[in-house]
Amino acid sequence: MQHSKNIAIVGSGLVGTLLAIQLKRSGHEVTVFDRRPDVRTVEFSGRSINLAMSNRGWKALREAGIEDEVRKLAIPLYQRAMHVNDKPAYFQKYGKDDEAIYSIPRGVLNRRMIDLAEKAGVHFRFEEKIWDVELSEGKLFTGESEKGEWKQYEFDLIFGADGAFSRIRHKMQRQSRFNYSQHFIDVGYKELNIPANEDGSHKLDKNSFHIWPRGKFMLIAMPNIDGSFTCTLFMPFEGENSFESINTEAKAQEFFQRFFPDINNEISNLMRDFFRNPTSALVTIKCFPWTYSDKVALVGDAAHAIVPFYGQGMNAGFEDITGLMELSEAYGNDWSTIFRQYEMYRKPNADAIAELSYRNFMEMSSKTADEKFLLRKKIESKFAEKYPKEWVPVYSRVTFSNKPYSEALHIGDQQAAIMDEVMKMKDIRDKWDSEEVEEKIHSLLKEERFQ
Amino acid sequence: MQHSKNIAIVGSGLVGTLLAIQLKRSGHEVTVFDRRPDVRTVEFSGRSINLAMSNRGWKALREAGIEDEVRKLAIPLYQRAMHVNDKPAYFQKYGKDDEAIYSIPRGVLNRRMIDLAEKAGVHFRFEEKIWDVELSEGKLFTGESEKGEWKQYEFDLIFGADGAFSRIRHKMQRQSRFNYSQHFIDVGYKELNIPANEDGSHKLDKNSFHIWPRGKFMLIAMPNIDGSFTCTLFMPFEGENSFESINTEAKAQEFFQRFFPDINNEISNLMRDFFRNPTSALVTIKCFPWTYSDKVALVGDAAHAIVPFYGQGMNAGFEDITGLMELSEAYGNDWSTIFRQYEMYRKPNADAIAELSYRNFMEMSSKTADEKFLLRKKIESKFAEKYPKEWVPVYSRVTFSNKPYSEALHIGDQQAAIMDEVMKMKDIRDKWDSEEVEEKIHSLLKEERFQ
Numbered sequence: 049m050q051h052s053k054n055i056a057i058v059g060s061g062l063v064g065t066l067l068a069i070q071l072k073r074s075g076h077e078v079t080v081f082d083r084r085p086d087v088r089t090v091e092f093s094g095r096s097i098n099l100a101m102s103n104r105g106w107k108a109l110r111e112a113g114i115e116d117e118v119r120k121l122a123i124p125l126y127q128r129a130m131h132v133n134d135k136p137a138y139f140q141k142y143g144k145d146d147e148a149i150y151s152i153p154r155g156v157l158n159r160r161m162i163d164l165a166e167k168a169g170v171h172f173r174f175e176e177k178i179w180d181v182e183l184s185e186g187k188l189f190t191g192e193s194e195k196g197e198w199k200q201y202e203f204d205l206i207f208g209a210d211g212a213f214s215r216i217r218h219k220m221q222r223q224s225r226f227n228y229s230q231h232f233i234d235v236g237y238k239e240l241n242i243p244a245n246e247d248g249s250h251k252l253d254k255n256s257f258h259i260w261p262r263g264k265f266m267l268i269a270m271p272n273i274d275g276s277f278t279c280t281l282f283m284p285f286e287g288e289n290s291f292e293s294i295n296t297e298a299k300a301q302e303f304f305q306r307f308f309p310d311i312n313n314e315i316s317n318l319m320r321d322f323f324r325n326p327t328s329a330l331v332t333i334k335c336f337p338w339t340y341s342d343k344v345a346l347v348g349d350a351a352h353a354i355v356p357f358y359g360q361g362m363n364a365g366f367e368d369i370t371g372l373m374e375l376s377e378a379y380g381n382d383w384s385t386i387f388r389q390y391e392m393y394r395k396p397n398a399d400a401i402a403e404l405s406y407r408n409f410m411e412m413s414s415k416t417a418d419e420k421f422l423l424r425k426k427i428e429s430k431f432a433e434k435y436p437k438e439w440v441p442v443y444s445r446v447t448f449s450n451k452p453y454s455e456a457l458h459i460g461d462q463q464a465a466i467m468d469e470v471m472k473m474k475d476i477r478d479k480w481d482s483e484e485v486e487e488k489i490h491s492l493l494k495e496e497r498f499q
Numbered sequence: 500m501q502h503s504k505n506i507a508i509v510g511s512g513l514v515g516t517l518l519a520i521q522l523k524r525s526g527h528e529v530t531v532f533d534r535r536p537d538v539r540t541v542e543f544s545g546r547s548i549n550l551a552m553s554n555r556g557w558k559a560l561r562e563a564g565i566e567d568e569v570r571k572l573a574i575p576l577y578q579r580a581m582h583v584n585d586k587p588a589y590f591q592k593y594g595k596d597d598e599a600i601y602s603i604p605r606g607v608l609n610r611r612m613i614d615l616a617e618k619a620g621v622h623f624r625f626e627e628k629i630w631d632v633e634l635s636e637g638k639l640f641t642g643e644s645e646k647g648e649w650k651q652y653e654f655d656l657i658f659g660a661d662g663a664f665s666r667i668r669h670k671m672q673r674q675s676r677f678n679y680s681q682h683f684i685d686v687g688y689k690e691l692n693i694p695a696n697e698d699g700s701h702k703l704d705k706n707s708f709h710i711w712p713r714g715k716f717m718l719i720a721m722p723n724i725d726g727s728f729t730c731t732l733f734m735p736f737e738g739e740n741s742f743e744s745i746n747t748e749a750k751a752q753e754f755f756q757r758f759f760p761d762i763n764n765e766i767s768n769l770m771r772d773f774f775r776n777p778t779s780a781l782v783t784i785k786c787f788p789w790t791y792s793d794k795v796a797l798v799g800d801a802a803h804a805i806v807p808f809y810g811q812g813m814n815a816g817f818e819d820i821t822g823l824m825e826l827s828e829a830y831g832n833d834w835s836t837i838f839r840q841y842e843m844y845r846k847p848n849a850d851a852i853a854e855l856s857y858r859n860f861m862e863m864s865s866k867t868a869d870e871k872f873l874l875r876k877k878i879e880s881k882f883a884e885k886y887p888k889e890w891v892p893v894y895s896r897v898t899f900s901n902k903p904y905s906e907a908l909h910i911g912d913q914q915a916a917i918m919d920e921v922m923k924m925k926d927i928r929d930k931w932d933s934e935e936v937e938e939k940i941h942s943l944l945k946e947e948r949f950q
Contacts (some may be wrong), residue, residue, distance in 0.1 A: 225780050
């Protein structure tokens with residue numbers, strides 16, 4: 049049984065509202081601050097990538113009692129649809145027959161979760177910016193401007209759910225021995241849109257994650273329940289075919305006609321959106337510690353922002369909440385222990401999914417055209433399909449399991465070492481689907497180093 | 500010929516004052532800001548490690564015309580004196596006969612350099628803290644407090660020489676696509692002191708760098724011209740034998756008597772200093788870019804703080820100034836090009852010395868007791884001594900050369916790969932000083948991968 053605490057959550061995004069719902073259900077008083085206006089009252093900015101909810105996300109929502117509400121907003125994607133040049137799309141299943149990731153627009157989900165949090169009794173204070181935090185006292189200072197008058201609040205606990213550029217973390221960062229890194233990749237992204245057909249149906253297969261891979265850049269499209277698709281163009285900031293170089297309508301028209309002729313005409317307001325929507329940057333943020341005494345803790349992107357190429361950012365953030373709630377059940381009012389355990393347990397997993405996401409980016413941008421890489425993937429897929437118990441692919445471990453990310457990374461490294469050996473086999477190109485190769489993998493799997 | 504610019508330097512430390520002298524000599528107006536009082540008017544804090552000036556540092560001072568002045572403050576160290584338990588010290592030469600690093604107390608050097616800068620016509624504004632910077636406008640804002648009245652200055656150029664926790668970098672860090680990391684190691688340090696004998700002479704050999712290696716912790720002593728030694732105790736923050744665990748006078752007495760019996764009694768005011776002097780943290784800081792347009796540039800620790808285990812922090816900072824001045828001679832008034840070239844050229848070298856310094860820390864804390872590691876070092880030293888042209892050790896490349904740090908790191912990695920092969924030789928323990936081993940090294944050096 050817990051004593052009711054007076055708790056502040058900074059940030060009304062997905063992770064903040066999920067945490068708010070859970071803490072409220074546990075009997076605490078919860079106030080959520082956000083410097084932005086209520087997302088339910090404004091048009092959502094054209095700078096987001098659709099979410100891909102997978103097992104970890106659903107688990108956290110289920111525990112908060114809101115899974116069914118969110119399911120209504122989601123479309124299951126069972127496969128990738130690869131659009132390679134002029135050929136018809138080919139499909140790659142994500143997992144077993146019923147395994148899917150679920151597409152949801154960020155704005156739609158965020159609005160629904162704020163509704164649900166409000167219904168649960170959470171207080172929201174929108175358009176109230178935090179200028180300073182006294183970590184040891186649990187004090188928050190808000191106000192109109194940095195140099196103006198500030199209002200002071202005092203809480204038992206403060207959670208920083210305020211995203212990659214967290215103000216709460218910013219204050220923690222000034223302590224000695226606080227480790228921190230922010231690393232931007234050279235690729236940015238821009239949101240575009242494919243509207244529904246006139247009858248409300250989708251213009252592409254709605255149960256696929258659509259990808260137009262083009263080497264250094266790519267376009268993706270994820271379905272929305274209103275029949276539209278949210279598209280995201282990932283492209284380098286500088287160089288040939290970059291956000292910098294495509295700086296006129298003529299160049300943009302030519303670029304889309306040349307590289308995306310099959311979808312070019314379906315994207316609505318292409319020129320307007322391309323030049324009006326912001327070009328956003330992608331960053332990996334790591335830090336440690338994540339908590340301060342028994343007063344302050346970071347959750348979600350504030351603690352571990354990752355690049356989106358594994359579709360796990362929100363899932364990882366939601367899993368923080370799963371972890372926190374489990375610990376709070378185990379340790380009751382001992383928030384000092386809850387926070388210590390939380391950061392010790394979650395940090396290696398956050399690092400693992402950061403690494404896996406970054407590797408997916410590197411793989412996409414450098415290897416998808418590499419013949420040897422494709423052969424390697426083909427061998428791996430074939431073996432995994434034939435021996436599903438012996439070889440669970442990393443993608444499935446991350447997406448369709450709730451086991452630790454760090455375990456997925458570790459086993460993935462072992463699988464990579466095995467495939468390195470396999471690729472060294474003589475004439476592997478000719479005999480890639482032979483029994484000999486299968487036996488080789490079986491025997492490597494039995495070696496002590498891979499146990 | 501350059502147009503005279505109105506230039507601000509933030510930070511009156513070593514790198515800031517050297518840059519001030521150089522820019523003033525080039526005909527610019529230079530104002531140095533520092534939030535602290537004039538270091539000449541206050542006791543220097545007991546938290547610094549003596550400096551080890553080596554080739555790169557001397558070169559930069561020579562170019563600024565102040566080498567001779569600084570030489571007067573320095574004591575050459577030709578060797579390490581290793582104090583291992585109860586045995587007499589054994590000596591390891593740093594390089595060839597005349598090659599030495601030079602010990603100087605930070606406070607003494609800093610005061611002299613401010614004197615020299617003032618003599619050259621540099622303006623100093625002490626106790627004036629920068630609260631904000633407008634990067635694109637070259638504006639600095641100073642004042643008594645963050646929320647109080649601010650004074651505004653405008654400059655043609657601003658240099659951030661304000662150290663590891665640079666305010667100028669802090670502002671640059673808020674830009675999108677600014678990469679940044681701060682990584683603290685688990686070891687901290689504390690300054691201690693060995694006073695001179697009554698006749699002013701040194702209590703230990705004054706031309707040696709004294710080391711008491713003790714596995715996870717170590718004591719070093721570096722001579723000062725007044726006959727004293729500045730000592731530094733490096734030790735983990737937590738765990739057995741740590742700053743945390745040694746928390747009473749009795750425990751401290753016991754610790755020093757047990758581990759440093761030969762020097763224990765020479766350290767003056769040991770108990771007072773141990774408990775009064777701060778325990779300082781050690782951090783590696785990396786960032787990029789280092790400049791903003793043609794307005795702002797970071798130099799020294801503000802751009803690249805490193806751990807002190809290679810004795811190169813100040814030398815690397817001074818080399819930034821060498822680089823900047825060379826570029827300003829080449830490109831005249833084109834500060835945009837000077838800044839681009841500066842960061843492109845210096846960044847890989849700063850990363851290289853950060854890596855080398857961190858590796859030295861890892862080596863010291865984990866490997867110095869490892870028999871195989873010591874054998875490896877013995878083989879390497881012997882070969883280097885016999886074939887000085889074929890094998891210049893990394894230490895010499897870093898310390899007694901002005902070639903790029905990145906080259907030293909690269910060649911060091913090659914040497915390590917060669918030594919990996921050598922250590923795999925059968926019965927290497929028995930035949931380590933045989934001709935066979937020498938020949939093996941010669942033949943490896945000729946392989947294409949090591950060219």
